[in-house]
Amino acid sequence: MVYQISVFLENRAGQFAEITGILAENGIDLRAVSIAETADYGVLRIIVDNAEKATSILMQHGYLMSMTPVQVVAVPDQPGGIAPVLAALAEGNIDIEYMYSLFTHIEGKAYIVFRVAETERFVALLQSYGLTPSTGEELGIR
Amino acid sequence: MANYYQPEIETASPQQLLAWQNERLVKQVQHVWDNVPYYRKKMEEKGLTPADIQGVEDLKKLPFLSKDDLREAYPYGLLAVPQSECVRIHSTSGTTGKRVVAFYTQHDVDLWEDCCARAIVAAGGTKEDVCHIAYGYGLFTGGSGMHGGSHKVGCLTLPLSSGNTDRQLQFMTDLGSTILCCTPSYAAYLAENIHERGLRDQIKLKAGIFGAEAWSEEMREEIQNALGIKAYDIYGLTETSGPGVAYECQEQTGMHINEDHFIAEIIDPNTGEVLPEGSKGELVFTSITKQAFPLLRYRTRDICVLSRKPCSCGRTHVKMSKPMGRSDDMLIVKGVNVFPSQIEAVLLEEGYPANYQIIVDRVNHSDTLEVMVEMTPENFSDSLAKITSMEKALVSALKAMLGIYAKVRLVAPKTIARSEGKAVRIIDKRKI
Numbered sequence: 001m002v003y004q005i006s007v008f009l010e011n012r013a014g015q016f017a018e019i020t021g022i023l024a025e026n027g028i029d030l031r032a033v034s035i036a037e038t039a040d041y042g043v044l045r046i047i048v049d050n051a052e053k054a055t056s057i058l059m060q061h062g063y064l065m066s067m068t069p070v071q072v073v074a075v076p077d078q079p080g081g082i083a084p085v086l087a088a089l090a091e092g093n094i095d096i097e098y099m100y101s102l103f104t105h106i107e108g109k110a111y112i113v114f115r116v117a118e119t120e121r122f123v124a125l126l127q128s129y130g131l132t133p134s135t136g137e138e139l140g141i142r
Numbered sequence: 143m144a145n146y147y148q149p150e151i152e153t154a155s156p157q158q159l160l161a162w163q164n165e166r167l168v169k170q171v172q173h174v175w176d177n178v179p180y181y182r183k184k185m186e187e188k189g190l191t192p193a194d195i196q197g198v199e200d201l202k203k204l205p206f207l208s209k210d211d212l213r214e215a216y217p218y219g220l221l222a223v224p225q226s227e228c229v230r231i232h233s234t235s236g237t238t239g240k241r242v243v244a245f246y247t248q249h250d251v252d253l254w255e256d257c258c259a260r261a262i263v264a265a266g267g268t269k270e271d272v273c274h275i276a277y278g279y280g281l282f283t284g285g286s287g288m289h290g291g292s293h294k295v296g297c298l299t300l301p302l303s304s305g306n307t308d309r310q311l312q313f314m315t316d317l318g319s320t321i322l323c324c325t326p327s328y329a330a331y332l333a334e335n336i337h338e339r340g341l342r343d344q345i346k347l348k349a350g351i352f353g354a355e356a357w358s359e360e361m362r363e364e365i366q367n368a369l370g371i372k373a374y375d376i377y378g379l380t381e382t383s384g385p386g387v388a389y390e391c392q393e394q395t396g397m398h399i400n401e402d403h404f405i406a407e408i409i410d411p412n413t414g415e416v417l418p419e420g421s422k423g424e425l426v427f428t429s430i431t432k433q434a435f436p437l438l439r440y441r442t443r444d445i446c447v448l449s450r451k452p453c454s455c456g457r458t459h460v461k462m463s464k465p466m467g468r469s470d471d472m473l474i475v476k477g478v479n480v481f482p483s484q485i486e487a488v489l490l491e492e493g494y495p496a497n498y499q500i501i502v503d504r505v506n507h508s509d510t511l512e513v514m515v516e517m518t519p520e521n522f523s524d525s526l527a528k529i530t531s532m533e534k535a536l537v538s539a540l541k542a543m544l545g546i547y548a549k550v551r552l553v554a555p556k557t558i559a560r561s562e563g564k565a566v567r568i569i570d571k572r573k574i
Contacts, residue, residue, distance in 0.1 A: 006524035008517050010554050036526040040551050041517075043526050064517055064555050068524040097525055115524070 001069050002136045003051040004032075004113070007044040008064040011037060016044065022061055028054045031141060032113055034100035047072075047102065047113065049141055070115050071122060071133040072102065077110040084129060085112065092125040094118055104139065111139065147263040147295065148256065151402050152457045156450075159458060162402050164197035166430035171195045171204070174436055177222040180215045181207070181438065198405060201428060202416050206439045209470075212381065213240045221245050223434050233281040234380040234479055244380050245434035251290065253431055257378075257386030257400045258291025264391045264398075264455070265349040265374045267321050269296030272346075274319035276328060277354065277477075278304040283384025284354050284477070288323040291386065297321065304328065307335055318346040325477045326357035326365065326373070330507035333368035347371045353378065353385050354477035355509075356465060358573070362394075375464060381440055382427050388462050393454050396461035403431045406460060407439070408448055411469035422447050424469045425462065443470045471568065475502055476509045478546050482567050485513055485548070488539045492532075493521060497558050503571040511548040513540065516555050 009015050016035075023030060032047040048054045051067065058065055075081040089096060095117045102111035111134065116122045123133060136142055146152045154162075172192045174181050184205040185191070194203060212220065221228070223245075230246045246254070267273065273292035277284030285303055292299040300319060302310055310332060313319065322329060329352050336342055347369050353376035365373045377397050378385040387404055388397035399406050407416050408423040417423045425442045429435075444465040453461065473480045486496050499514040515536075523529055533550050540548045 004524065006522075008522050008554055010557070038526070038530060041529075041553070043524060043529070045524060062554075062556060064519060064522050066519070066522055066524055097527070 001119075001133060002047060002072055002139065002141050004068045004070045004115070005046050005048065005051055005055055005058070006066050006068055007046070007058065009035070009037075009042045009044050011040055011042060019044065019058070019063070022057060023048065023054060026053065026057050028057070031104060031139070032100060032102045034098070034113075036098065045098075045100070047141065051142070068115065069119070070113050071119065071126075072139065073112050073114060073126065073131060074106075074109045074134050075112055077105055077108050081110060082112055085114075085126070085131065088125050088129050088131075089116070089122070092121065094122050094125065102139070145263045145266060145268075146457075147260040152260060152398075152459065154402070154458055156458055159401050160198060163405055163430060166402075167198060167201065167405065167428065168192070168195060170428075170430045170436055171438065173433075174222060174438055178220055178436075180211070180219045181205075201405060201407065201439070204428075204439050206414060206426065206441050207437050208441045209242065209443070212242050216240050217243045220437070221434060222436050223247060228434050230286075231281075232283045232286070232380050232384060234283075242380055244383070246383075247433045250383070250432050250434050253403055254287060254383040254386060255290030255294050257383065257389075257403065258287045259294035260291075260400065261351055261374070261376050261386050261389030262288070262291050262295045262297065262321065264389055264457075265321060265351050265372070266392075267292075267295050267297055267349070271295070271297040271320045272300060272318055273297035273321045273323065274300045274302060274310075274314055274347075276302050276304055276310055276322065276324035276332070277385075282477075283378065283380050284323075284325075287378070287384040287386055288351065292321075292323075307332065311335060311339065311341060314347070315341055315344040320346055320348050322347055322350040322352075322369075322371070324350075324352060325354050326352040326361055327355060327476070327504065327507045327509060329365050329373070330361065330368075333365055334507065337368065342370075345369070349374065351376050351389070355474050377462065377465070379442060381435075381437055381442075382429055383432065387427065391453060391455035391457055395453075396449060396463050398453070398457050398459040398461055399448075401459045404429055406448060406462065408446070409441075411441075411443075411445070419448055419450060422466065425465075441469075443468050443472060445469055473500070473502055473568065473570065475511045476546050478544065480511065480544055480546070484543050485540065488536070488543050489513075489515060492536045492539055494518065494536065498567065499558050499569060500567060501569045501571065504573070509572065511544075511546065512551055513548050514551045514553055514558060516558055517552050518555065 029049040034045045036043045097115045099114050175192045227247050228245045229248050233241045233243045279285030350373045362373050374390040376385050376389045378387040388399040405428040407426040411424040425444045428438050445467045446465050447463045449461045494515050501512040503510045
């Protein structure tokens with residue numbers, strides 16, 4: 001499990017640049033980015049190398065945000081690599097709220113971020129397929 | 143050319159009008175004193191009895207009624223006849239959620255419909271006309287009032303109600319509507335559609351009677367040119383009956399107030415003092431013929447000017463200018479009364495901060511209402527679905543309160559200006 005930071009964004013030009021600028025100035029490394037949006041606003045979801053530091057800095061800048069635990073699953077970085085995980089989710093009838101991937105590739109692996117409704121069941125299911133969610137430590141994320 | 147529905151009343155001499163007003167006011171004050179304890183108490187607090195009111199001269203002694211009184215006395219507190227005598231209600235939204243409910247006896251409905259009939263005849267209506275009513279029917283007074291007036295004149299009445307533009311245009315062309323009654327913005331919208339669909343040659347409209355919202359002379363010009371009609375203004379409010387309290391004649395220079403039924407005063411909204419003729423101030427109405435809901439000195443909050451300059455149409459009744467503004471913060475959006483306090487109540491109820499901004503605009507001749515509200519940590523979630531479902535709940539709660547759709551725009555915290563002194567809650571971009 002790792003922590004994702006979700007930030008409320010109004011749809012106006014330059015908002016994302018502002019945030020990445022703040023993070024860069026403070027030496028925080030972005031590891032994953034995803035945006036969900038409506039016509040008027042959006043939710044920016046990021047994973048950084050130091051969630052605690054990033055949150056406190058963004059908070060100082062007045063951003064509205066929350067921390068959400070998400071599961072990161074390593075899959076082979078090859079065609080169809082993610083298929084077994086998705087098959088498992090389908091079979092276990094677990095809804096994916098959203099998913100995206102880390103920029104990081106390590107030793108031929110891709111890392112997929114999952115946010116599901118039932119985390120415990122998801123982890124158990126993965127284990128029954130011989131898969132284990134990555135820890136923050138393995139990914140250099142704290 | 144002058145057309146009257148009730149010529150002896152509409153062109154009565156000023157002396158005759160005053161005599162009617164004196165007699166009816168004295169009777170009405172007694173009726174209210176006898177039957178409305180709420181108002182009687184107000185009179186007693188000022189040390190008044192009906193004997194103190196001998197005629198229109200004494201009207202200024204009487205206490206005012208406001209929307210707050212209507213709320214306090216809701217629903218039956220100002221009813222002056224047994225409920226069994228009432229045949230109908232109409233209703234409009236109130237200040238903080240409680241609605242205004244006005245009651246009518248059959249006599250009240252009759253007199254109201256007479257007023258609407260006068261407006262239709264003044265606009266050139268006769269029994270040969272096809273009167274197309276595209277005001278909403280229902281709790282809103284617009285539809286029923288003009289419908290009744292149209293019956294009285296003997297027009298063929300088309301009770302279209304509002305909306306469904308395709309159907310409006312179909313009836314208008316197939317049945318040859320000659321008089322259109324609706325809000326000015328809907329008239330402009332229909333005009334635009336008529337042009338776009340190339341139906342201009344197929345419509346037979348000659349006049350329009352447009353009210354329930356503010357409109358400018360420019361808009362009048364635009365509608366008149368687009369439809370080849372004369373466009374007449376009409377004024378009214380649910381509290382006093384509905385449309386037809388005042389209406390325009392062919393001169394189109396202000397609306398004649400039906401003074402045989404309503405006594406109009408202009409007051410200083412701050413002091414309550416009656417202002418001399420020609421002053422700009424708040425319009426106050428006293429209903430002198432209504433039985434069920436006879437409001438005495440009701441503060442409309444509309445700012446306007448009265449004029450007794452003789453009118454070329456021959457009508458002697460005083461004319462009021464178009465309302466120039468409000469002495470409270472009520473907005474009229476799509477003909478519907480909207481109070482910021484109503485929106486505030488919904489926001490608090492739904493767990494949003496009372497820091498908001500209301501943006502009213504007119505896009506393609508139709509009013510739009512947008513409520514800008516700040517996102518809070520409690521309402522924020524990483525799940526967009528959760529946020530949008532909360533937003534939808536807020537939109538339906540607003541719709542339930544206001545009766546019209548308001549777009550909600552969620553913005554980041556602390557982006558709406560905090561009240562440094564007085565908060566800017568309303569941004570009205572309509573150029574009217």
